[in-house]
Amino acid sequence: MTPFRVGLLGHGTVGAAFSELLEQRAGEVEGATGRRPEISGVLTRSRGDADEVIQGSELVVELIGGVEPARTYVLGAMRAGRHVVTANKALLSQHGEEIYETAREVGVQLRFEAAVGGVVPVIRVIHETLAAAHIDRVHGIVNGTTNYILSEMARTGASYDEALREAQALGFAEADPSDDVSGRDAAAKMAILARLAFGARVDLDDVSYEGIESLTQQDIGYAKELGLSLKLVGTAERVGGGLSVRVHPTFLFGAHPLSAIGGSFNAVTIESPAITEITLSGPGAGGSQTASAVLGDVVSAMIPPAALPPPPVDQPLVSDVESAFYLHLEVADRPGVLAQVAEILGLQGVSVKSVVQHGLGDDARLEMVVHRVLESKFLAAVELIGRLEFLRSPPRVIRVIEETF
Numbered sequence: 001m002t003p004f005r006v007g008l009l010g011h012g013t014v015g016a017a018f019s020e021l022l023e024q025r026a027g028e029v030e031g032a033t034g035r036r037p038e039i040s041g042v043l044t045r046s047r048g049d050a051d052e053v054i055q056g057s058e059l060v061v062e063l064i065g066g067v068e069p070a071r072t073y074v075l076g077a078m079r080a081g082r083h084v085v086t087a088n089k090a091l092l093s094q095h096g097e098e099i100y101e102t103a104r105e106v107g108v109q110l111r112f113e114a115a116v117g118g119v120v121p122v123i124r125v126i127h128e129t130l131a132a133a134h135i136d137r138v139h140g141i142v143n144g145t146t147n148y149i150l151s152e153m154a155r156t157g158a159s160y161d162e163a164l165r166e167a168q169a170l171g172f173a174e175a176d177p178s179d180d181v182s183g184r185d186a187a188a189k190m191a192i193l194a195r196l197a198f199g200a201r202v203d204l205d206d207v208s209y210e211g212i213e214s215l216t217q218q219d220i221g222y223a224k225e226l227g228l229s230l231k232l233v234g235t236a237e238r239v240g241g242g243l244s245v246r247v248h249p250t251f252l253f254g255a256h257p258l259s260a261i262g263g264s265f266n267a268v269t270i271e272s273p274a275i276t277e278i279t280l281s282g283p284g285a286g287g288s289q290t291a292s293a294v295l296g297d298v299v300s301a302m303i304p305p306a307a308l309p310p311p312p313v314d315q316p317l318v319s320d321v322e323s324a325f326y327l328h329l330e331v332a333d334r335p336g337v338l339a340q341v342a343e344i345l346g347l348q349g350v351s352v353k354s355v356v357q358h359g360l361g362d363d364a365r366l367e368m369v370v371h372r373v374l375e376s377k378f379l380a381a382v383e384l385i386g387r388l389e390f391l392r393s394p395p396r397v398i399r400v401i402e403e404t405f
């Protein structure tokens, strides 16, 4: 089988990471699709010829960004019968209809997962998984820069300017951050999501947006006092017989799925009567993360519609894994109980992170969380604890996920 030729337009942050990832993962892609992908040509401002790159490829990956010349190249590639993968939200939010229409007319694949939410597979879920689900509302934290700035303001008490400078120093914000902090970048992404969620034409010009530039520590302090978090949230929803798509700073109650999304992460919440609610979250940008979403699109475009999964490879299944645990014990309220429990846990190498005693007399309970430990060791300790005569009922155990990202 001949290699699958991928023409690459743009070799910057994402383009270079994509090119490297494609080389590293060519074997896996071949396993999944039957053909080994290779970069057949590269275009930058100083290297390559656009026509040659397009003609020499079967699929074109556009990672230049902006409207022109990306628009001309993408349309040209599709008209020449090439599948296209792009991460370009500016292009799709301003010329989406022209591009979708051309792909339909010519019958090529157009994939753009990385244009919204970086590696978070929100396009696929809205466009394919929930294609028939009648979505009512989409909320999104779709700009990692502003989420990082607001998270840092809340976490450290920094001013907007201080948090922005830190974001720039760490590479989370560009030297000119205006597209991000004004809400325009998030508005472009919400236009793309709204177009897919509601099947209606939505352009960037249709989205009202407000940025985070004027937010202060006072706003953040207020949010904290009320147990709320302050985020830049994009909303696309059905209102009466129409649609509303907008982006603005928003307080969220602690129980809202977007409330806990911190740092440069992105997250999108999709609401529909058919599914109640789905939240997807993950890194919203970064060269290697975005490149991974782009490669996923290339693989999707390479797989013929009826492809079956490749034969399975042998991988051992691990049953005894480490976890943190919550342990609930109903005990007789008398001296030495906690010491005996602690001794058994200690002998099995289980270390207690926190312990609280509730109730008195016949209602006494011990509740503890233990640090990560092999399940077999913890369950062996629980088995011994279960035999102690002062226990009023069998121990109850629940696993704890401690990870934060």
Ligand SMILES: NC(=O)c1ccc[n+]([C@@H]2O[C@H](COP(=O)([O-])OP(=O)(O)OC[C@H]3O[C@@H](n4cnc5c(N)ncnc54)[C@H](OP(=O)(O)O)[C@@H]3O)[C@@H](O)[C@H]2O)c1
Pocket: 009, 010, 011, 012, 013, 014, 015, 043, 044, 045, 046, 047, 062, 063, 064, 065, 066, 068, 069, 087, 088, 089, 090, 114, 115, 118, 284, 285, 286, 287, 290
């Ligand atoms: N960076 C991220 O984390 C991220 C996340 C999600 C989506 N995206 C999207 O991914 C795309 C690429 O972003 P990026 O950050 O990789 O951009 P970038 O670092 O600025 O790279 C742009 C590349 O395009 C080339 N280029 C620019 N103008 C050109 C022209 N007129 N003709 C030919 N080549 C041209 C540049 O050439 P030179 O090398 O000669 O300068 C460079 O190789 C954008 O659509 C962006 O919105 C990026």
